[in-house]
Amino acid sequence: MYHIEDATPLQKYQAIHGMVYRIPQGCVASYSQIADMVGLPGRARMVGKALGASFNREKIPWWRVVRADGRIAFGADTEHGQLQQSRLLQEGIVVKNMRISMKYFQWCPEDL
Template sequence: MSPTNDMDIKQDPDSPSARREALYLTLAQVPPGRVVSYGQLAQLAGLGRAARWVGRVLGQLPQGSALPWHRVIAAGGRLSLPAGSPSGAEQRARLRAEGVLIQHDRVDIRRHGWRPMEHSG
């Protein structure tokens, strides 16, 4: 994640770097064992209905990023990364290591979904 000057965000909250920073800051808060949909992540980051944009940005994260990209799934709990792909296999392995149950390429959102107000303590 590239550092962004707070002044840049205050001056132009709609700039691409400010939008990415808001996304990264929100994603970093998703705790282990919890998942969030692309659309929910966009809303929580203050980006409105930008689910597809979130997917594109996450697809461009540098190799070895510390952000928990694997905790972002499609609407309804569906895993959108193909099971046979390296990134899909990595996502499934990471989620399972965190105790997330995956059945038929789906995660039970009621059980594993991140609800910030509920999980904030």
């Protein structure tokens, strides 16, 4: 039986990328949520690593991943923060003070 835990770091990154790719437009997911969904509970940091490693390289909607409390992981005064905010706004997500209401916008696959 295949355990993601036994996979190589690269394979884990690929699993993470694949899951982020599935976040629908107009929704966000938290780092820990993605980690849980790929079978790596408690590895939220690895999700950040995976996204950072592929930034500008893979075509994945990285801007749909935010912190568990709904805050954007970059400062409001950074390029990344501004870019992420504008991309989210473009998708109709309400961003106030670099924060999103997870209650309304968090991706809940169960609800499909």
